[in-house]
Amino acid sequence: MATYKYVGRDKSGRMKRGTVSAVNKTEAAKKLRELGVSPREIFETKSVLQKEITIGNAVKQQDFVLYVRQFATLIRAGITIVDATNILAKQTESKMLKKVLGVVEEDLRSGIAFSDAAEKHPKIFPPMFVNMVRAGEVTGSLDETLDRLATYLEKQYNLKKKIQSTMAYPITLLIVIIAVVIFLMVTIIPSFSSLFSQFDAELPAITKFMMNLSSGVQHYWWIAFLVLMLLILLFSIGMKQNDRFQYGVHLFLLKMPIFGKLLQKSAIARLSRTLSSLFSSAIPILQALTIAEKVVGNPVIGKVISDARDSLEKGDQLSDPLSKSWVIPPLVTQMVAVGEQTGQLDFMFSKIADFYEEEVDRTVDGLKSLIEPIMIVLLAVVVGTIVLSIMVPIFQIYQQV
Numbered sequence: 001m002a003t004y005k006y007v008g009r010d011k012s013g014r015m016k017r018g019t020v021s022a023v024n025k026t027e028a029a030k031k032l033r034e035l036g037v038s039p040r041e042i043f044e045t046k047s048v049l050q051k052e053i054t055i056g057n058a059v060k061q062q063d064f065v066l067y068v069r070q071f072a073t074l075i076r077a078g079i080t081i082v083d084a085t086n087i088l089a090k091q092t093e094s095k096m097l098k099k100v101l102g103v104v105e106e107d108l109r110s111g112i113a114f115s116d117a118a119e120k121h122p123k124i125f126p127p128m129f130v131n132m133v134r135a136g137e138v139t140g141s142l143d144e145t146l147d148r149l150a151t152y153l154e155k156q157y158n159l160k161k162k163i164q165s166t167m168a169y170p171i172t173l174l175i176v177i178i179a180v181v182i183f184l185m186v187t188i189i190p191s192f193s194s195l196f197s198q199f200d201a202e203l204p205a206i207t208k209f210m211m212n213l214s215s216g217v218q219h220y221w222w223i224a225f226l227v228l229m230l231l232i233l234l235f236s237i238g239m240k241q242n243d244r245f246q247y248g249v250h251l252f253l254l255k256m257p258i259f260g261k262l263l264q265k266s267a268i269a270r271l272s273r274t275l276s277s278l279f280s281s282a283i284p285i286l287q288a289l290t291i292a293e294k295v296v297g298n299p300v301i302g303k304v305i306s307d308a309r310d311s312l313e314k315g316d317q318l319s320d321p322l323s324k325s326w327v328i329p330p331l332v333t334q335m336v337a338v339g340e341q342t343g344q345l346d347f348m349f350s351k352i353a354d355f356y357e358e359e360v361d362r363t364v365d366g367l368k369s370l371i372e373p374i375m376i377v378l379l380a381v382v383v384g385t386i387v388l389s390i391m392v393p394i395f396q397i398y399q400q401v
Helices: 025-034 060-077 081-091 095-107 112-121 127-139 142-196 205-241 243-255 259-280 285-295 299-311 319-323 332-344 345-400
Strands: 002-009 016-024 039-046
Touching: 002 025, 025 039, 039 243, 060 081, 060 095, 060 142, 081 095, 095 112, 095 243, 112 127, 112 345, 127 259, 127 285, 142 205, 142 259, 142 285, 142 345, 205 243, 205 345, 243 259, 243 299, 259 285, 259 299, 259 345, 285 299, 332 345
Parallel strands: none
Antiparallel strands: 002 016, 002 039
């Protein structure tokens, strides 16, 4: 819930200023009128102290997926939209979603269409959801549209979880390796350094390197920590505020060996499933491409979609700009071309999504079996190198004695 500043007049005509908490500007104006204030200006305050703090997304993806599936089930069962919204507002565990659904219910009871009521809350209801629901309202097939949307969101959520589970394992092992190295550098190597200093012996280069590294970690760890935090902060700012930087990062990720192919297949599966769902809901193709550009979550592929939309506006085929991009496989462009010729783009994109979702599953299973031995070998090499740097001078000293 946001905080809004307002300027208005009360019933006696006196100027009044203040703040009011509300989900959106419409609700803020409604609250002020109930208080007897006629607002002239209402704007959201940017003060950090007055702003409600939320970590991450306003609503968790799994909560929203569950809400859409339950909403689709209730509508298909013949429950009215108003009653379904009321029921789901009481059932959801998400506090933010509960508040927003309460406001949406009030709008519905005042005669506003559900799509228009949802559009007032873009942080909760994405453009794809709003446009598909609006199309379902116009065609009278809201139950089918919601069911299709729920299936789409479930597939996207499952795909995202598979990618996250694949990436989580190597990241966890990498953290363990770093923790082990730090432990050895801070506790084990210093004790042997004092032992070696008692003997007048020439130490191997690897031992000198490890001793100097250990000394640096002990004395200058705070500098490394500050540099790391600064790099993370700069990276985060660049990803949020610099489009060129964000594009470059995603381009680098797509060019990576092994993981790049996985990310590419995942993005194409998401794009294809999105376009299939939008076309099936009778969303105009230009509008569908605009929505897909935002949903795909990858500026490199988003640029290709933007070029395809511009090409369509000039009267060209959708498959033409796709075939010119290295990030779109030939299989996709060929199937899109066939879909354009037969007038079955929704069916073709659905088949493309099925194919690449299966490809992601196979790639994930293969990576899991490949990553584990690689990370174990990496851990053995790192720890073995440190142990070797200690054992070699010990053997040398033993031979001298």
